[in-house]
Amino acid sequence: MKFPGRRRHKHYFPVEDKDPLINQLGSDSGLKHSYICGIDQIVVDIEAKVDQAFLDEFGLQRGMSQVIESDITNALYERLKRDNMIDYEFAGGTIGNTMHNYSVLADDRSVLLGVMSENIKVGSYAYKFLCNTSSRVDLNHLQPVDGPIGRCFTLIDDSGERTFAISAGLMNHLRPESISQSLIENASALVISAYLMRTTANETMTQATLQAVHYANQAGVPVVLTLGTKFLIEQDPQWWAEFVEKHVDILAMNEEEGEAITGFNDPLLAADKALDWVDLVICTAGPRGLFMAGYVDDRFKRETEYPLLPGAIAEFNRYEFSRGMRKADCKNPIRAYSHTAPYMGGPDTIKNTNGAGDCALAAVLHDLSANEYHKLNVPNSAKHEQQAITYSSLAQISKYANRASYEVLVQHSPRLSRGLPEREDSLEQSYWDK
Numbered sequence: 559m560k561f562p563g564r565r566r567h568k569h570y571f572p573v574e575d576k577d578p579l580i581n582q583l584g585s586d587s588g589l590k591h592s593y594i595c596g597i598d599q600i601v602v603d604i605e606a607k608v609d610q611a612f613l614d615e616f617g618l619q620r621g622m623s624q625v626i627e628s629d630i631t632n633a634l635y636e637r638l639k640r641d642n643m644i645d646y647e648f649a650g651g652t653i654g655n656t657m658h659n660y661s662v663l664a665d666d667r668s669v670l671l672g673v674m675s676e677n678i679k680v681g682s683y684a685y686k687f688l689c690n691t692s693s694r695v696d697l698n699h700l701q702p703v704d705g706p707i708g709r710c711f712t713l714i715d716d717s718g719e720r721t722f723a724i725s726a727g728l729m730n731h732l733r734p735e736s737i738s739q740s741l742i743e744n745a746s747a748l749v750i751s752a753y754l755m756r757t758t759a760n761e762t763m764t765q766a767t768l769q770a771v772h773y774a775n776q777a778g779v780p781v782v783l784t785l786g787t788k789f790l791i792e793q794d795p796q797w798w799a800e801f802v803e804k805h806v807d808i809l810a811m812n813e814e815e816g817e818a819i820t821g822f823n824d825p826l827l828a829a830d831k832a833l834d835w836v837d838l839v840i841c842t843a844g845p846r847g848l849f850m851a852g853y854v855d856d857r858f859k860r861e862t863e864y865p866l867l868p869g870a871i872a873e874f875n876r877y878e879f880s881r882g883m884r885k886a887d888c889k890n891p892i893r894a895y896s897h898t899a900p901y902m903g904g905p906d907t908i909k910n911t912n913g914a915g916d917c918a919l920a921a922v923l924h925d926l927s928a929n930e931y932h933k934l935n936v937p938n939s940a941k942h943e944q945q946a947i948t949y950s951s952l953a954q955i956s957k958y959a960n961r962a963s964y965e966v967l968v969q970h971s972p973r974l975s976r977g978l979p980e981r982e983d984s985l986e987q988s989y990w991d992k
């Protein structure tokens with residue numbers, strides 16, 4: 559496990575200290591390991607640049623993720639091939655991307671649950687998925703199926719807006735009995751997306767997901783839900799709000815999804831509303847950066863050293879130096895919020911925004927699992943007198959998440975090809991110092 563974010567202060571994890579006890583944590587031998595577990599519809603992204611006329615030709619709604627039938631799939635694929643329009647074919651899936659990026663950032667194990675074709679030909683989509691996934695992502699628990707995985711046509715227009723057309727294949731055929739109870743119970747977190755609830759009558763993915771959520775809820779393993787797309791939530795916001803309140807501990811969304819589920823278009827107010835239901839909220843806001851909201855017990859709250867920010871909640875970032883806690887673990891829970899602008903104001907040229915949010919979530923998961931890892935290996939550390947769910951403060955985590963998203967914006971794929979540098983150059987360091 560690499561420790562998260564850029565650490566400049568001693569009170570963070572002193573990985574470079576010569577202390578022999580602490581050094582045990584540097585060498586991996588004899589340490590207990592934690593992992594996170596995610597479920598996804600296993601898909602390969604097929605990316606192409608298109609215009610509105612192209613979307614109209616295939617009856618696709620701009621900006622949506624929609625499932626398409628086989629006749630549309632075939633016509634779409636033929637057309638993309640004929641006109642030589644395919645830019646990239648790369649492993650995708652919102653949770654697949656998140657697990658991959660988590661494993662790259664943390665240099666540690668994650669487990670991906672879903673389906674995989676049992677017979678794989680070199681060069682097939684299943685083959686591509688496996689080749690483009692970090693070796694730190696444990697794929698041994700995938701359920702074999704007799705047929706293809708899914709394909710996600712990722713159609714990008716001039717404004718950078720993405721339209722997803724999903725050809726499902728057998729991606730939704732994960733069965734509840736394929737979910738190992740002990741695997742879920744021993745995970746540091748179970749990560750799911752709203753897409754997993756979009757299934758038809760003979761598809762079992764939704765039941766499998768609910769089974770996993772049930773195991774996690776029973777065992778007190780945090781359930782992390784990412785909302786995927788606003789269109790899915792808008793169909794029944796009430797159902798989603800109830801599901802989140804009953805079963806979810808950590809909610810990740812962008813501002814549009816935040817509005818769909820809470821009714822608030824201000825990301826801070828949306829995050830605040832979601833805090834009625836969950837313990838920790840991450841709300842990404844594109845060029846406006848990222849908001850986080852969480853709970854801290856009054857006696858553990860820490861005041862920010864940054865300027866207090868105006869907003870719909872006055873001076874909302876006052877306690878952003880606090881580590882997040884479960885509300886139920888707080889005697890006197892208070893709400894802490896943080897906002898961080900994009901790393902370096904965002905790159906000069908954005909190559910791709912696809913998956914920037916997934917990568918922010920991967921960084922947050924890294925921080926959560928680092929806390930579990932530290933707790934497992936140094937249980938009597940003063941750090942754990944506070945029963946926190948995060949390793950770092952909300953302010954530090956959101957910087958780290960923005961830093962990780964930046965890396966996706968400057969490359970072509972939603973999946974990181976390498977971890978973050980151990981040391982940033984001097985210009986970048988000012989971001990961490992602020």
Ligand SMILES: Nc1ncnc2c1ncn2[C@@H]1O[C@H](COP(=O)(O)OP(=O)(O)OP(=O)(O)O)[C@@H](O)[C@H]1O
Nearest residue numbers: 812842843844845847900904912913914915916963
């Ligand atoms: N145009 C931009 N300029 C600067 N930073 C950006 C821009 N777009 C995204 N980012 C960075 O990426 C992070 C996540 O972006 P965004 O809110 O677009 O995620 P998202 O819509 O959930 O993405 P996805 O669903 O593709 O994963 C932001 O918090 C910000 O740090």
Ligand SMILES: O=c1[nH]cnc2c1ncn2[C@@H]1O[C@H](CO)[C@@H](O)[C@H]1O
Nearest residue numbers: 599623650651652710722753913972
């Ligand atoms: O229905 C879906 N299920 C799973 N993943 C999806 C779906 N639609 C889009 N994406 C995934 O979202 C990622 C960017 O956030 C893309 O890589 C795409 O594969």
